[in-house]
Amino acid sequence: MSKYIVDLFDVCLEAGNEIMEVYAQDFDVEFKEDDSPLTVADKKAHDAIASGLEKIDSSIPVLSEEGKEIPYEARKDWGQFWLVDPLDGTKEFIKKNGEFTVNIALIKDKYPEMGVIYAPALDTFYFGVNGEGAYKLNDASKVKVTSSVDLINQSVSLPEVKESNITNVVASRSHMSEETEAFINQLDGEVEVVSSGSSLKFCLVAEGKADYYPRYAPTMEWDTGAGQAIVEAAGGKVTRYEDNERFYYNRKELLNGWFLVSK
Secondary structure, eight states: OOTTHHHHHHHHHHHHHHHHHHHTSOOOEEEOTTSOEEEHHHHHHHHHHHHHHHHHOTTSOEEETTSOOOOHHHHTTOSEEEEEEEEEOHHHHHHTOSOOEEEEEEEETTEEEEEEEEETTTTEEEEEETTTEEEEESSGGGOOOSSHHHHHHTSEEEOOSOOOSSEEEEEESSOOOHHHHHHHHTSOSOEEEEEEOTTHHHHHHHHTSOSEEEEOSOEEHHHHHHHHHHHHHTTOEEEETTTOOBOOOOOSSOEEOOEEEEO
């Protein structure tokens, strides 16, 4: 397992602590130019992650939703970089339903090499490394971890759910497009829709609790990098809607096209 994984676990817990301190209080909500919400928790989590990643390896650049904008000319030749969403699911955070996450992915040569997702309100940590498997750790903040072997030994290997006769499709609580409904309607047999917020939708597929996550609505690169790494490490796929090719990163436009996640 990657030498970075334990350090990333610690970084996620630190960011999660910052988020939960704000979550427990009344907080103000700002809005960005695209009308997406922003809270002080987003900013505090970004600062904690940026500081942590700098300590892990200062030579690896960081592309974060809450970081400064980096023009394509400056990043197009990056061989590897951290792709970060300090607080994915700000709408869920504001609703206080617990379905928000910290997402960190290591992208190498345009594809996810490793990803971690931490849901601080649920205290659940997901991690996956290309070619080395994906795992889920419950009660993460209560676990003592000193090595990747510790981490794996206390985690559940993904997928953990056995095959079922029912096809489960995960769809966003906040975004359900006509195309998503059409995708669900064309599936054979009994179909159930599972709702979830933030990158936890990827985690449901990685766990085997969902067969598909069609996302026929806008997302950004930092929304999907960590989730893709974990799904792929669990044996699943994330493919582009237009040509069924593997999803890739560090594009000129950071706005994602439509995609399908399948186990």
